[in-house]
Amino acid sequence: MPQSFKQFSSSNKRTVWLYVVVAFVCLIAVWRVSEAYRQQQLTSLKRNSEIQLNQLANVLESAIAKYQHMPILLAANDRVRRALYRGIPTDINLLNRELAQINHITESSDIYIMNVDGLTVAASNYEEEATFVGRNFSFRPYFQEAIQGKEGRYYALGTTSNRRGYFFSYPVYFNQNIVGVAVVKVDLRQFEKRFDTQSYEFLLLDPDNVVFSSSNSDWLYKVMGELSHEELTRIADSRRYKDRMIETLPIINSEPFNQGVSIVELLQETKRESGRESFERRSYLKMSQPIQLFGFKVVLLKPLQLLNDEIALWRAIFAGGVIISALLAGLALLRKRMLQERSDAIEMARHNQAYIREVIQNTQAGLVTLDDHFCIESFNPAVEQLVGKLLSGVINKPLETLFHCSPSYLHFWSQMTDKKDNEIDAGGRFITLEGELVANVSYAIPVEMTLCELQLPNRRGYLVTFHDMTERKRYEKEITAARQALEERVRERTGELEEANGLLRQEVMEHKETQEELIQTAKMAVLGQLSAGLNHELNQPLTAIRAFADNSLKFLQRDRIDQVELNLQQISQLGHHMGDIIARFKVFARKGDVASRPISVQSAQDGALRIMSSRMREGQIALSGLEQCPHMVMGDMVFLEQVIVNILANSVDAIVDAKSTIRSINISAYSIEGDQVQIAIHDTGPGFSETDFSRLFEPFFTTKSLGVGLGLGLSISQRIIESMGGEISAHNHPQGGAEFYVTLPAFVEHKWVGVNDVAG
Missing domain, CATH: 3.30.450.20 (PAS domain)
Structure with a gap:
């Protein structure tokens, strides 16, 4: 990019930023000036509104106050007293006409006379359909105050006329006794009509801040602020506003402006030409003044729509001028930039053509x-x-x-x-x-x-x-030759590996046969050690068989057939017993491969103990431990029996050689983490030395006397347990002696689907 274009672009950026800053400052100035103008207009509007508020409060107060003495004058009227005291229809008819004439002259709403029970006996509206005559208003506070001899005042929505009014009452005396009550009702609608054409809205609030009178009928019976539940209940019980629902004025925003003056925003309902209702937000300057005579408060709301529209228009005009100026400046800048870019593009095209020619040529x-x-x-x-x-x-x-x-x-x-x-x-x-x-x-x-x-x-x-592609073709030829040489070497190496694998498989088979022979040798060694016990186990039943046979011959000569039959039964039982002994040793002595299946730990222990029982009795060794063991493991019953026999044989030899005073072996089994079962065999022998542990499972290592044992039992036991997926270990027990642990995978029924037979 040419240096002149870079300088132009940098200059353009600075100019754009300058315009942005100037426009931003102008907009802030417009906003500040318009806010100052708004405050000035609001202050002027407040001064004018204070005068209007005073006039409004005086008019309302004087318009209502001029009727407060009328009940006193009516109570002093003789016609009123006679009508109440005597109750003659003629007097009441004359009183009705007189009350209607007084009401017409004074322009009050209604005038009526009640007896001491609150029943209206005469009223200015006696000829109207909704006349008060015959109606009882004893529940009204103005009656209750007057009947007690006081001057009554009250404001409410009429239950009969359904019109709002302010009530003045006074007791009527005859011979110093109260015989009735005179009441004048002032209708506030005539005052509201006077302010229909005014440039403001007004609210007349009762002591509970409920709108009792207003230039806007939609605001009637709405509260300015919030009323508690107790206050709403009190107003409802008084039936002041009949059954009208007391709601809150929809003031959506209020912010203070000056002392006692605030700017409020109301949500007002408007009707469109289509007849559909909608809502719009309207702002007012709110001022209030109390009317001490009645306990009311008058609120003046001065609309701010014209003022807001004027300020918004002024802001829009000024902002529009700023935007138009900015747009004109931007257009001028854009035109200047376009001309410069066109010149730069022509220069760039020449440069590119020369550059492309150089690239193509070189x-x-x-x-x-x-x-x-x-x-x-x-x-x-x-x-x-x-x-x-x-x-x-x-x-x-x-x-x-x-x-x-x-x-x-x-x-x-x-x-x-x-x-x-x-x-x-x-x-x-x-x-x-x-x-x-x-x-x-x-x-x-x-x-x-x-x-x-x-x-x-x-x-x-x-x-x-x-x-x-001369070089690439040469490389391809070299790569092809190298690939062919590599394939030839791979074929040669593959042949060598296949030959080596054949030799390795042969060695594995020989190793497996050697291992099986070692296991069988260990079995035979155990059987050799047990041969003395086997002779004893077989000699005893053979001696008994001979004795029973000799006795049977003698009993047969004496014709004692029953005794001969008993002896033959004993000989048969002893024969079965000798067969069981020989069968156990035949099963233990057979060859075979490890076949993993579910087996009972209890059955493996019982089989091993049957083989070792004679040696344990000979060594006077007590056995404790497994009784009804429920644990099942995955393994081979014969090989697990051989492992237990090997460990028991070592324990018996250790106890006998050490001449221990306490001679016992304990067998236990329990589940451990990871779905495994551990069999623990603890003897009371001398245990192992520290140097023995490192060689304990080595082939041909033994701690027995010279010529006793081959040193293959534990080595073979370790290979058997590992082939069944378990492990075997040993250590010295804290209470003395050695303890062996055999850990095997537990049989979990849902993990070994299809295995139904359980060995033992």
Whole structure:
């Protein structure tokens, strides 16, 4: 980018920011000035409204106060007294007409006379349909105050006329006794009509801040502020406003302006021309003044709509001027920038053309341009460098005179050159082929050709790029030769590995046979150690069999057949017993592979104890531990019995050799974490030394006397337990002796689906 364009762009940015800052400052100034003007107008409006508020309060107070003495005058009227005292219809009729005439002259709402029970006996509206005559108003406070001899005042919504009014009452005396009450009701609607054309709204609030009178009928019976539940209940019980619902004035915002003056915003309902109702927000200047004579408060609301519209219009005009000025300045800046950019674009185009020419002339790739018939239009020097000769004679000749496509790409080349309108669709808008640049009859340069379509303004053209592939072809040949050599070495190595695997499998089989022979040797060693006990186990029943047989011969000679039968039964039982003993040792002595299945720990222990019972009795060793063990493990019953026999045999030898005073072996089993069962065998022998633990499970290692044992029992036991997926360990018990742990996978029924048989 030229330096002058950078300077111009930087200058434009500074100018834009300057305009933005100036516009922002102008808008803030407009806002501040308009706020000051608004405060000034509000202060002036407040002064004018104070005068109007005083006039309004005086008019309301004087308009109501002028009726306060009328009940006193009526109470002093003789016609009123006679009508109440005597109750003659003629007197009452004359009184009705007189009250109607007085009401017409004074322009009050209603005048009526009640007896001491609160029943209206005469009224100015006696001829109207909703006349008070005959109605009882004893519940009204103004009656209750007057009947007690006081001057009564009250304001309420009439229960009969349904019109708002202020009531004045006074007791009527006859012979110093109260015989009735005179009441004058002042209708406030006549005062409200006087202010219909005023430029403000007013509210007359009762002591509970409920709107009792207003220039806007929609605000009647609404409270300014909030009333508690007790206050609402009290107003409802008094029936002051009949059954009207007391709601809150819709004041949505209020902010103080001056002492006792605030600006409020109300939500008012309006009707559109279509008849649909809608709501709009209206702002007022709120001022209030109490009317001490009646305990009321008058509130004046001066509309601020015209003032707000004026200020908004003034702000809009000034802001519009600022925006228009900013737009004009922006347009001028934009035009200046467009002219500068046009000049820079022309300069950039010249620069780019020179740059492109230099790139084309100095690029290492060969570039050739073709017309729409694939004839050569131009080429760069790199093409002549590739072929090593001048190519001025190839202009306007087909590309085939310079480039020969490889046989494997001839199909794509023919499709490209024969296609109607010479459009390229193989691979999108470009195609890549391999071939040769022809230097002379005997020499060609291997190249990669990429042909790309050019969308020129008035015609179609093509750009061809040639890349020298001499080095790449050489690398491909070297890689192919290396790959072939590697494949040959892999085949040779594979043969060697297969031969080595065969030897390894043979060694594994031999190792497995050796291991099975060692296990069988260990079994035979245990059986050899148990041979003395086996002789004792078999000699006893054989001696008994001979005795029973001899006795049977003698009993047979004496014809004692019953005794012979008993002896034969004893001989049969002893034969079964000897068969069980021999069967146990036959099962223990057999060969076999480890077959994992669910087996009972209790059954494995019982089988091992049957084999070791004679040696334990011979060594006077007590056994304690498993009784009705419920645990099941995955393993082989015969091999687990062999492991327990090996451990028990070592424990018995250790106890006997050490000549221990306490001779006992304890077997226990319990579940541990990870779905496993651990079998613990604890003896009261001397235990192991620290050096023994490191070699305890080594083959041919033994702590017994010379010539006793082969030292294979624990080594073979470790291999058996590991083949069943468990582990075996040993340590010295804290209370003395050695303790072995055999840990095996527990049988979990849902994890071993299909296993129904349980060994033992």
